[in-house]
Amino acid sequence: MTTTQPRGEDSQLINDESWMIAEERAREILSVIQPFLVSDRNRSEIIDYVRALIKSHDGAEVFSFGSVPLKTYLPDGDIDMTVITHQNMEDKFFEKLYNTLKSEEGKPEFDVTDVKFIPAQVKVIKCNIRNIAVDISFNQLAGLYALSFLEQVDQLCGRDHLLKRSIILIKAWCYYESRILGANTGLFSTYALSILVLYIINLFHSSLSGPLSVMYKFLDYYGSFDWSKYCISLSGPVPISCLPKLTAASPENGHELLLGEKFLRDCVELFSAPTKAVETNGLEFPIRHLNIVDPLKHSNNLGKSVTVGNVQRVKHAFTLGARKLKDLLSQPCETVGWRLEKFFGNSLERNGKGQRQDVFDPVTAFGTGRSELSDLSGGFHGYYARLVNYQKNEFYLRGMNGSTSMQPNGYQNMGKRRGTGTFIPNMSQQLYHDRYRGSGSGSSAAYQREAYNAANGASSCFNLSGEVSTSSASIKGKKCVNSETCQSSLPENLGDSLSSSIPKMENGKEEESKTSQTLKSS
DSSP states (O other): OOOOOOOTTGGGGSOHHHHHHHHHHHHHHHHHHSOOHHHHHHHHHHHHHHHHHHHTSSSOEEEEETHHHHTOOOTTOOEEEEEEOOGGGHHHHHHHHHHHHHHHBTOTTTOEEEEEEEOSSSOEEEEEETTEEEEEEESOHHHHHHHHHHHHHHHHHOTTTHHHHHHHHHHHIIIIISOOBOGGGTSBOHHHHHHHHHHHHHHHGGGOOSHHHHHHHHHHHHHSOOTTTEEEETTEEEEGGGTTSOOOOOOSTTOOOSSOHHHHHHHHHHHOOOOOGGGSSOOSOOOOSSOBEETTEEEEETTTTSOHHHHHHHHHHHHHHHHHHHHHHTSOHHHHHHHHHHHTHHHHHHHSSSOOTTOSSOOOOTTSSEEEOOOOOOOHHHHHHHHHHHHTOHHHHHHSTTOOOSSOTTGGGOOSOOSOOOOOOOOOSOOTGGGGSOSSSSOHHHHHHHHHHHTTTOOOEEETTSOBTTOSOOOOOOOOSSGGGGOOOOOSOHHHHHHTTSOOEETTEEOOOOOOOOOOOO
16 A cells, blocks of 8 residues: 655755755754753753742652753743642642742742643643743643653664754744744644654655755655645554554555564553543544644544644645755755755744843854754653652552553563663764764763853853864764665664663662663564
């Protein structure tokens, strides 16, 4: 069974020099819209502040989820937090937290404003803290597991956070340029967009040279996709006529998916949130105007937020974006750079002039050849272990009346830790973060934090050629144009490979890992 597939040959008509120039310029654009260490710190302070307010109430645990801990947020992105507590304590906690936040209004340190309670299907307290939107929900385990899933898949895909960098670039275009991002306005949710990006990498992994090539395939594929006949899943397009059976059509042109069926089944077992008894009815996939299958809960349509009035708007944005990007990449090489800047004109106008929405002090402007310190690495191992360990708490199990066991499938069979479980790809191109660090020893994240802390809160930045502003050390490397040499296979036996990636819990503390190992295909 087949369906409309993107014209993968189109990108091959663009010469290598144009691709190299465009990917390099896209990297510079990313350098002003991606998370900075200084913005990470500001957001972490806000999260700690809210956590301190909530933790004053006994029997509550607070988690951040979404794009902030994943490190894929935009400068204008909000902070999502959820409070895990007794199911029958939600209303009481909502009232207490709302009153607590209202009492914080007017205090200068965190500048809490516009506190609101939204009595929707998922109750949320919304507010602004330090001019950043904060959403606080209760017992939203699905978001926590979605974070763990995307973080682990990013590590497995490798290519120096290709998934995260691609999500940031495409999210910026969707939000600033085409205005098609925002579930609260009848458009795509960020999780839905992330799954759409992941499928492109899953399908075209052997021909992707960087985030811009992912975006090219993204716009080309979804701009020509027949949304009226198919829904998108990570395994491929699913004919709507075959529902409720989720049978994906085979990819055309001999594409081999990066993530195998067993890998995805193991992910469902490890990263699926428990389901209440009242939610076990009606688990068939609901048809909407744009249909995207949640890889962790197949009865959840991630495209449900897109209203009928916005369907044509989304389709038109993809089609027009694909045509404009293809056209600019087909122009003479010497014009590709400035044309791509124009393609991201609103993004650069908003964030490229030395100011960011989520940072108080001035930051490095676009076009200076320098960039702020950044680290896209997430804390999957500690985060997932903390989540699983917390769910073992007896009071929470008692509070989940009629629910399934809170212990994720497979976790009870996990053996002793055998390493980090991080997939190490065979890379021939220079690492993204290595372009921004000196040639000293130690990890790039540690190096960046050391430089950042040494700056005492100053706006430390890098020369995009690789030179650190506070050091004369530099590093040079070659960029991979033919990305096939950058490919590696993923492990099919995710259950075994992930079991070695979860820290063993001893008295509530994580056992530090001193070794790492390469995952092998089963």
